[in-house]
Amino acid sequence: MTYFLVIVAPVIKNIHEIKANNKLSILLVKRIIKIVIDKVDHDLAWNILGSAVATAVKYGTRELIEECMTIYPYIIWYHVDGYYLILEAIIQRQEQVYNLVHQMSGHKVFVAAQLHEKGNDNALHLAAKLSPPHRLTVVTGAALQMQRELQWFEEVNKFVRPSYREALNKMGKTPRMVFIDEHKELLKEGQQWMKDTASSCTVVAALTITMAFAAMFTVPGGTQVDGKPLFLNYNTFMLFIISDATALFSSSTSTLMFLGILTSRFAEQDFLYYLPKRLMIGLLSLFMSIAATMITFSATLVLVLRDKVT
Structure with missing residues (x-):
């Protein structure tokens, strides 16, 4: 029994420390957001919170995005390299961020339908592209990676407008054609x-x-x-x-x-x-x-x- 406790106790302690750090981090985020909002400076809040949210989308920090969108809802319109947050979440393959923005945004259909000014790509074109390397290797095995890519493509395909499923980008390709070309290897x-x-x-x-x-x-x-x-x-x-x-x-x-x-x-x-x-x-x-x-x-x-x- 003693030996069992010696093994289990450090694990329980680590879990407690992780939860405690998570709670403290959320409190710190709330405090920082409140300080920024209290400045009553739209440009300052837009730049600071926007850059923080952009980084959070890339690394999948759901809690930070949730707090920012709750206190400052207009941050949903922040651009990351010309993409709205939900489109950037699609590119980065961040499922939790994608679900959060999709649920909290009152303009999700409009946002998802936007075309990127450079390549005329809609949300489904972006979902058809190959995942970033750090997200592709989340699962082991090329076959399971291919399954994950297909699942992501089909998930985005559920909420885009029907007309966008066969839309052409500037290269003259539909989302399905982009998917085939990007995933040949x-x-x-x-x-x-x-x-x-x-x-x-x-x-x-x-x-x-x-x-x-x-x-x-x-x-x-x-x-x-x-x-x-x-x-x-x-x-x-x-x-x-x-x-x-x-x-x-x-x-x-x-x-x-x-x-x-x-x-x-x-x-x-x-x-x-x-x-x-x-x-x-x-x-x-x-x-x-x-x-x-x-x-x-x-x-x-x-x-x-x-x-x-x-």
Whole structure:
């Protein structure tokens, strides 16, 4: 018990310190905003709070943006390199900031529909571009990064005007065309990553199938003259049979899922639901088969060494 407390106590202390620092930071932000607002100088408040909010959007500091927008709502119109805050949140892939601005802004439809003066890009064009490197590497694996990019594109696609979904920018490209061009290399990397992962896991699943199938016909202790297993009446033997059957069926399911991935067409939209779903089912089935194999092995040891164990 003492050893457990020694391990857990520092973790609890760190969590408490993080929460305490967060509360103090919020109080400090409120105080600074109040001092700026009390100056009754619009230009001063606009420049100071605007630059703070711009930095907060880039790094995803939701609390700072919330406090600034609550006390000084007009900051929603602040420009960051020609983009409104919600558009900058789309570019930086900051989900929490995007949701906050989207919910708090009374002009979200108008803001999202704005065109950038340089490239004539609307919100969907911006969402179609490749994420900044520091946001792209939030998830591991090119295939999952591609899924994240598609999810972000589809999320922005939900609230833009229907006419903007097929709008052309100055390069004559629709948002979908921009997405395809920007993600060519990531798509290739995702295809290779998915194929390598599926190939490796298929080999492991096939080996598990072989072991589980062989174990079913070479039961521990052998069989009697009439073909019945020698340990048929033992509860441990039933555990052996159930776990071995589970290993066989789950590894077979895993193999089918990974074969489905290997024979896929690997189109962009496949990375949104189809391929990740099959990958997750395959990995979960493979994990279950390996766990069932370990239980089968343990049950076999108990049966073979029952005299030594008892």
